Every structure is written in C-alpha cells, then in structure tokens.
Amino acid sequence: MPSPPTTTTAVVTLPFPVSRLQDPPAGLTYNEFREGMDPEVLRTTTFWVTPYTAKLDYQHLIPRMEHLQVIQSQSAGVDDIAPWVPAGTTLCNARGVHDPATAEMGVALILASIRQLPRFVKAQTERVWDSDNAGPSLADRHVVIVGFGSIGQALARRLEGFECTVTGVTRSGRDGSAPMTELPQLLPSADVVVLLTPLNDETHHLVDAAFLARMHDGALLVNLSRGPVVDTDALLAEAGRISAALDVTDPEPLPADHPLWAAPSVLITPHSAGGTTAMLSRVDRLVEAQLARYVAGEPQLNVIQR
Template identity: 35%
Template sequence: MEGESHVAARCGGLSCGDYRNSPAGAVRGGRHTGAGIAQAARGQKLTDAGARQRLRIQAHDVSSPAIAARLQAVAGRIASWTFLVDTLPRGAVHTYPRQRSRIPADPAGDNMHRSVIPTLLALTAILATGPSLAAGPDAQAQRLIAELGLREAATPSSAIPDWRPRRVLVYPLSRKGIANEQYAAALRAVAGDVQVIMHEKGAVVPSRETLAGVDAVLGMCNPGLLKRADASLRWVHNYSVGMERCQGLSPAQQQQMTFTNNQRLSAPTIAEHSIAMLLALTRKLPAYQRAQAQAQWQRGISRSPSFGELPGKTLLVAGLGGIGTEIARRAHALGMRVVATRNSSREGPDFVDYVGLSDELYKLAGQADVVVNALPLTSKTTGLFDRRFFAALKRGAIFLSVGRGGSTVTADLVSALADGSLYGAGLDVTDPEPLPSDHPLWRMDNVIITPHVAATGGDSAQRSMTIAVENLRRYVAGEPLLNVVDIERGY
C-alpha cells in the first residue's frame, strides 16, 4: 500500500482525483491540446486573470540546454501560458516516480513546487511523444504577417467568453482555386483534437444540424448563418474583407463573439487590378477593345481628348487601409503624388504625401486627378460618392471603385460621366450587383466594368488559406487572432 507522502509526490502535491484534472494530469492523460491544458489550469486556479492565463513555471537548476530549449518550444506551442525558465539555487532533493528532481529548499514554497515540477516535466515530454499542437506560425504565415502588416488582437482568443475549441465548420476555398483536400489537411494539422468539419454541400447557410455544437466557422458571414447557429458559436472568420453581410446578431452574439476577416490579404491583387483599370482608361483601351470586337481599324480614337501621362498627377485614396495602401504604393511608383483619407488617424506610409481625416474628403477631391474608392460599406459611407462629390472633383478626373458599390450613387456617376465631369470610370463594384443588362454604364466607351472579381486570381487565394490556417492554430492554442474586426464599425 502506498504511503501518503508517496501518493502526494506522485500526484504533485494534489489529491490524485484533483491531479487527473490538473495541467500535468491533462498532459499525461493525453489531453494536451491548448484548450485542454488551459481548461485544466483554470480548474486548479493556476492562472492569473490579470495576466490572462499566463503560468510562471520556475525550473530548478536545469541540467542541460536541450531541456531548456524544449521548455521554450513548449512555450511557443501553448501560447495561452507564458513559460519562463529560471535557474534557481540548488536545494533539497525530492523523488518522483522515475524522476529525481532537485528543487529549492523552500518549505514555504514546497506545495507550489510539488504541483509545478511534475507539470514542468510532463509538458517537456510533449515534444518527445508527438505533440498535438502546432509549433507556431509557419514561415509563410510569418512572412505575410510582416509584409502586409497584419495585426493581432490585444487579447488572446482564450479570453473569448466560454472559450472551448471543439468543433470548427469550414467552407471550402475551391472557388478560389484551393483544393479541398489540401485545405482540410492544412487545417487538421494545426487543429489538434478539435474536430474540423468541411462544409462541402455548397449551401451558403448550413443547416441547423450541421451547425450544432460548432464554436467556430471559417467561411462567409451572413445573417442566415448567425440565425441558425446555436449558443456554442464564438468565432467567425470571414473570407471576405467586407463585413456588411454579417448582420442580425443577437445581443448575446454581440457580447460573446469575435470576428476576423481577410483584410489586407487581397490587397496586392486588388491594387494591381485598380492600376490595370487606370492605365487602360488613360490609354483608351476600352474604346479600342470595342473597335476590335467589330473588326474595325479605328485610328481616330487616338485623336479624342487625352488624359495625359500619370507622373506628376495626384491620386486620392478614399480609405487608406490595406487595399488603399497597396494602391497608393503602386501609384507612387508610377510617379504620382498620393493623398488619402482614413477614419482613424493622419498616419500613413512615406509614399503618401498627405493623410487627411474622413471629413477632408471634399477638400482633397479638388486636388485629385484620380480618385480610388477603397472604403468599406458602413452607414457613414453609403451613398458618399454622389453628385456633390463629383462636382468637387477636378473636371476630367478618373473614378475607380474597388470598395463597395453601395458607397456610390450610380445615377450621379452616370451623369458625371455623360457631361464630361469625369474622364472615365473603372468599376469592380456597382450598385446594384449584378448590374442590369440594360444599364447605360455598359454602353459607355469611357467605362470599364468587372464583376466584383478584383480580389481573385494572383496569390490572394493562397494568402487566404495561409491566414485561415494560422488563425485556426491561434484559436486552438488560445493565442491572439489576426485581423480582428470591430463589428459595430464594420471593419
């Protein structure tokens, strides 16, 4: 029969029933996902609420750099805690089953060490026994985070109310060119014990049965999804940048849920699309394309009024976010002077000559030869580009719209194009969408229309997959998520 002291030693100073639910017991019992360990820690009150589940483990006189390196790796794997490896003085010797550990001779702290040391050793064993946690962002995710300036939340995902990662529903990215098998394998590689359900039926709104018990969705946020989801749903990652369809939240969902999106991920692709439309308009390519479709050699098109070359002209970016910044970067490289507005501050990159607040839009419009609408659709931006705005522009300016169609009053845009106030327009978004076949915009020689596809092609699909996988890894591990959206503001 085991002695009481040996039982206490084996169970880390806890009763063995409590030990099985402790972090060490969770690890040794195989429940070593980020969620499992953090929940076990909460049960033993080992977390510090002010530090948001950060556990300080002081290791005794670690005998080799290899062990210290393993502990640091564990720290990276379970990022809802912070593991700090300190070298403490040599002290008393205490024996645990199959382990001989040297700990400080500190009677007052002995109970703490009895629970901490087995936890420390068990966590170290994770690396040797095949962890179910991803080791951190892969190289591609790290590169994107740095290059695109992706921001992580100020608080860890483990702070989401009732955070318990269990079931994740994932919409396919096949429409973006990513194979379902490839995507599913990447997600499951970082999900640990969390169930990943691939929603392959094609319905925009999954059934209630499919959504039952789902605490996270990677896909398209919409009112139907939010209505059918049960009380388990805590996180939605939206494949789109725009959040205007993420409506109909209940009061409980507003308080408990976190939303992320694809902001900045499609920005390089949309920026190239925008510049392509701009160059096509300045070189009158729409008119030549129409002549080509009719097999007509029309050199007379070249004698129509010219916009001129881009160097030295001013481009105004309305909405200096991720998309606006990438457009500004390319316009500056073409020799243009760039000014911009943003809602949050006057700060901007060096290649933007001036950044004004949103209430300076009309003042800056008077300087602009080209205007790019890169704004999200909110109550404040709906109908913003109207007759008054077009009247404030330089006569003969070009208008590009890659934000949302609802921010432009379409009838006022048609009038400005027809009376020569605008030289031309490049529209990837319209209001309504799709644009009716009899709409006058289709028949204008100085207009380019693409069917809301600026974000497609290029490398945007791969970026979408990489960050969706990275955000799932962070969610399971309890780390801060990337691209968190203020759902009230809509961006």
C-alpha cells in the same frame, strides 16, 4: 476572447476540405460547408470560415449556430455578415489576404481608363487603326485613395513607379494620410479618386452628387470598395463628364438592362479584384494562424470592433 476549446466541443467548419491546409491544428473536429450544402452541419460549429463568393442568408443562418465563438471571413469587407453577429461572437476579416490582387486591379483599372484601352479594344474588333499620340498619362497626375488601410497602402506602393502624386484619406488622418474632413478640399485637384473604404452608415452614398460635382472634368473615379458607397443615379448623371472604373456596382450583379452598362466613359469589371491565384495561399495561412490562436486561447487577428 473565447476560452480555449476542448476536443469535445471545438468544431471548425470550413468552405473547403481541411486537406487543403498545410498544418491544421490537431484536436479539432473539421466539417465542410459550401453553398448548396445542408446548413444543418453548422449547428454545432464553434469556429466558422465563411465562403468567399457565396451569397448566404446570414440573417437566418447565424442565429441557428448556438455554439458559435468565431467567424472568420475570407473578405476584407464584412458588411454582409456584421449586422447578424451576436454579442460574444468574434468577427474577423481577411485583412492582408487581398492586398496584392486588389492593388493590382486598382492599377489595371486606372491605367486601362486613363490610357483608353476600352477605346482601343473596340477599334481592334472593328479593325480600325485609331491612333492617338496626344492621349493622357498617369504620370504627373494626383491620385486620391479614400480608405488608406492595408489595401490602399498596397496600391500606393504600386503607384510609386508611375511618377504620380498619391494622397491617402482616412477617417482620422492616420498613417500619414489626410483626414476625411479634408476630402472636399482634395477632390477638385484629384485626377483619380480610388474608393477603398468599408461600407457602413458613414460611407453609404459617400460619393453623391455633391462629391462628384467637386471632381473636375475628365477626372476618374475607381470603385474597389462596395457598390453602395457610390450613388449610382448620381454617377449616371455625371458619366461622360468624368470617367469611372467600377469593380463593384449597386445593384450587384448589375442587371443586363441597367443603364450603367452603356454609360459613357464607364469601365466595369464583375467584382473580380480580390479573387485570384494569390488569394488561396494567403487565406490558408490566415486560417491556420487563426486556428492556432483559437486552440491556444489567444486573441484572434483582424478582429472587427462592433
């Protein structure tokens, strides 16, 4: 935990104007740094709120920040930052900020895929009345959510009204979920598998050929976590036998000539789940709360254990 800062040493660098905050703590120096700006402003930073969508070279930026005490990410996942954070610097994610938006996207992708909306949109553009009164429904289906943290639980709450069965999966089986060791036994009965797990050494290519082979014909895989959680080549080999709805891909952005674009029964959205109008007010409240704790010398929220 960093010591309470002094007014002569505490420099907060934000990716937006400090005027956006409703009640920023007094006695701090506020700078602004966004993608494309001179990174020299980061040198004296002690508390850094990183940009949300910018692809920054953290490997080279962070070592230049000799006074850095706290990094506050605006994302739930911090796999792009964590490897470069030195000992003694606190790294925090944005747990809770993206719960509503990402859970909404989860519901949207599940419904769009199961209720065949891409098929009907295509039929509309071709002016074809492609009626189907015997299509699948989410009701009575089994949804397995791999990664049952705050976003996974938010998704489960939103699925309650759809009359489906939801099973959460975590590494240890906390919060009423099943432990990860039971996932292989759950997959054959899963009609929908939603990925919301962090990306780390344990989850890289978690969804490989063996994982997909356990899913039954017609099942749906939804990836809302990170692209490399799924082995793309393995997914391409199974596309059509199973369906997929992907908000994240590997590689990302997906090149225009990549075969995933044209793979059968695959719906792709461009990593858009978390960034909505619901994000701004929630991230502002989190930043203000973290800065208040920083000034008071209190422990930060959402600390990533490394």
